[in-house]
Amino acid sequence: MTATTLHEPAHREALWELEAAFDRGDLVTLFGTCTVEYDGRAASSLGPGARLLVLKPDGSSLVHTDEGRTPVNWQPPGSEHRAAVRDGRLRVRSVRTSPAETLDVRFSVVEQLTAYGVTGGRSVEVIGSEADLKERVLADPALVEDGFEPLASERASDAGPIDVFGRDAAGRPVVVELKRRRVGPDAAGQLARYVSAIEREEPDGTEVRGVLLAPSITDRARALLADEGLEHVAAEPPAGNGDGDADAADADGS
Amino acid sequence: MTATTLHEPAHREALWELEAAFDRGDLVTLFGTCTVEYDGRAASSLGPGARLLVLKPDGSSLVHTDEGRTPVNWQPPGSEHRAAVRDGRLRVRSVRTSPAETLDVRFSVVEQLTAYGVTGGRSVEVIGSEADLKERVLADPALVEDGFEPLASERASDAGPIDVFGRDAAGRPVVVELKRRRVGPDAAGQLARYVSAIEREEPDGTEVRGVLLAPSITDRARALLADEGLEHVAAEPPAGNGDGDADAADADGS
DNA sequence: TACTAAATGTCGGTA
DNA sequence: TACCGACGTTTAGTA
Structure with missing residues (x-):
């Protein structure tokens, strides 16, 4: 160096x-x-x-x-x-x-x-990403709802890859879209597109559910979900998120 | 300094x-x-x-x-x-x-x-943004189609602000969404949301058209547009875009 | 290479 | 301040 x-x-x-x-x-x-x-x-x-x-x-x-x-x-x-x-x-x-x-x-x-003169620039591992939220859901499917059974993640569809796909206790297909933070209309639209794609795949008349799993949601996004008959479930990615205390306190030097 | x-x-x-x-x-x-x-x-x-x-x-x-x-x-x-x-x-x-x-x-x-020691950091003016494309459309509405009449830009709607709103030669409402570059499914979804919002505003049964004005469009986005009965029109933001020649050639020094 | 979506996105405008 | 969408987004993953 x-x-x-x-x-x-x-x-x-x-x-x-x-x-x-x-x-x-x-x-x-x-x-x-x-x-x-x-x-x-x-x-x-x-x-x-x-x-x-x-x-x-x-x-x-x-x-x-x-x-x-x-x-x-x-x-x-x-x-x-x-x-x-x-x-x-x-x-x-x-x-x-x-x-x-x-x-x-x-x-x-x-x-x-x-x-x-620089040597070696390692890349960072971030904790609290959408991928971590996905791990959390797969490990504990009840986060979506009781009886939810995940069948695939990153499942391909006509409209693109679906974060988590599974079935509810009644056997109905469920599309789960994960977001690591508060979501707006775009996320609701994304979920709607995936649900439509699955509806086209399933036999005519099959009811396909859509769940937006995110910490919170804006009013507009909520209205969009309601319009489309989709649902919001509150959940956050594990750890990392929150207090901002990188490590325990000590005063600054002088 | x-x-x-x-x-x-x-x-x-x-x-x-x-x-x-x-x-x-x-x-x-x-x-x-x-x-x-x-x-x-x-x-x-x-x-x-x-x-x-x-x-x-x-x-x-x-x-x-x-x-x-x-x-x-x-x-x-x-x-x-x-x-x-x-x-x-x-x-x-x-x-x-x-x-x-x-x-x-x-x-x-x-x-x-x-x-x-630094003093004063002016901000940049970028040429070729979506705003420039909007200016272009307002100056020359025929870019959308012959007979298109713009009535408002950034028009508020239930689903958010609409880039350009107007009427076609037949008097039908037209929602125009502008993108400065090639678009994917998200832009198609955005346009669909705006069109739905206008349909709720208009009297029952009014046909509302949606136009995605962008240089080009992916297959998936095109399929989504077709699904929703929406249209793509090819257009680019003015100038700046293209050759990448910041200024005339001259060799590097040595 | 093109497509698709995530991101500690950041940034700007507006209600 | 929260919401909303643009951005020369960049970046990663995949077909």
Whole structure:
């Protein structure tokens, strides 16, 4: 793990270091005054301002201002970074094909450039996802209702994969759609589509039930469910959800 | 615009600089070996590894590895950053309430810390959005079909706001749902909900038409539309979309 | 590669 | 603040 840093480099210096960093597969940050042009699925243009540019060896680029979780402009992985000096500015361009997209960042001033040698970026395991809720339901089908018997998960249908499919105590087919958080009209619509698909599969006249399993539901979604004769059952994904206490308290240092 | 950089600082040094940077409202980057714990709407835990932590004065935090556009962990704006030294590690914690969420980053080694003084982050104007498509349709209603007359945009309904509402040459109500890109089943469902809502508003038996205006449509979505007696019309948002040539060619520097 | 839906989605507008 | 839908969504899983 190393970090090579240039303070207020001349554009030529920055360029050399950038190209070396790309070759090494480093993670690079650039901070300075720049303009940003994007063209591809959409297009945007950003006037001069102070921004942080992050360039990853997998081709991702991120342009961050001092606000917001979302980068003001970006390029997804799979792009290719190139750098050049043009018209007295340092230009960093990330290009990808399919779709054809170009991100152009032009620095009039580079305050700092740093190249970090990185090794291994493990991916996260998140707890409390819809998949966890599914495990919970399969382990305890009574969460849906007494007598519910799950027969399949991710069951294919004409309308797409059904989270959990089963039968109720009376033998009627039941489509269960799981959501890890409070749901709106879209989820009700999704469930309705799946129920319709199963109704087309089953013999004419078979009653197919639909259950939206989610912590809570908006009024509009509830009305939609009622319209379609569908049901809401309250349940949450296990654990993780809630207090936000990453670990026990201790005061901040000083 | 300034940058204060510490190389391989002792945790205490890093802590002082961090707190000073928070006070100044600086944008901070930390690179080093750290673990990450998140707890809130969900939860996750990440073992030791080399990562880049970005702390923004608006409360946002981003933990980036060397891969991916999406941070491996994060905290949205509105959080509060605090730092401490505990058990021989530098701990940076971002906390927010509503929902209660905590992000805990613990560095065993800090390779580099930089505090950037930033001023003013203008927001981007994107060209080629759904809003632009709406402008296009209102300016040229024949895009929907000859004789279409738009009466309202963002028209309120029982099922939510309708992008464009109008009447066809025969005086029948038409619901138009706009999408800037190729659509799937969800968009078809959305249009169906809006059409149903208008049918409830209109006198019994009134035929209400639904048009999904989008560049293209998947098979499944097309089948859903057919099921509901709805239509697809091909159209794209104006400009921006396409070649990905941010500006004319020139080779990269060397 | 295309389709389908999840996501700690985030973000903006509105009631 | 909650609801609602767009987003250059991104990402993962599957056919």
